[in-house]
Amino acid sequence: AQTVTQSQPEMSVQEAETVTLSCTYDTSESDYYLFWYKQPPSRQMILVIRQEAYKQQNATENRFSVNFQKAAKSFSLKISDSQLGDAAMYFCAYRRGRTYKYIFGTGTRLKVLA
Amino acid sequence: DADVTQTPRNRITKTGKRIMLECSQTKGHDRMYWYRQDPGLGLRLIYYSFDVKDINKGEISDGYSVSRQAQAKFSLSLESAIPNQTALYFCATSDLTGWQETQYFGPGTRLLVL
Secondary structure, X not given: OOEEEOOOOEEEEEOXXXXXXXXXXXXXXXXXXXXXXXXXXXXXXXXXXXXXXOOOOOOEEOOEEEEEEOXXXXXXXXXXXXXXXXXXXXXXXXXXXXXXXXXXXXXXXEEEEO | OOOEEEEOOEEEEOOOOOEEEEEEEOOOOOEEEEEEEOOOOOEEEEEEEEEOOEEEEOOOOOOEEEEEEEOXXXXXXXXXXXXXXXXXXXXXXXXXXXXXXXXXXXXXEEEEEO
């Protein structure tokens, strides 16, 4: 069975600094997708970034980028130039191929210090 | 206007009561989902629907039922609420665009069962 592990329950970063959130997953599949979702205090789940397993190039979205290590089954999120609005719970998620089922990690709470 | 809306946003009910959580979307997506989020855990899938006539159980469907009244509406019911159903409930939609299906979440409903 596929699993997603986020080993950092909480992280802190100084405003304008860079922080990396870790995520590892376990799967025997070759076709899958990985996601990072942000959940601010408003509770809404917001897609931050998506990575297709068949792509070697790491995905980037403005200040957000990932380090996708397929062999190591690692998918970390790097937030550059951290802003106060980045403070939220971040969830890593896995989806196998063209299936409906997402598997979410337990989340990492990010605090941004002014 | 929000693409995925949920009502109510917050609800307190008593053990044994029937309660319905509603979800509406304006994204025109065929697929809709209901998730539950508990503290310290990731999201877990309750039910999902690929179209109006296609409804399926997720990993934790016991104690819940759903109704897909239209493409845009997907309701979750707790027939007889119990305290361990206290949680944050999310509705999500997705549109399988090529290989890049992405889920879009509503703002969540916080449910407290006394």
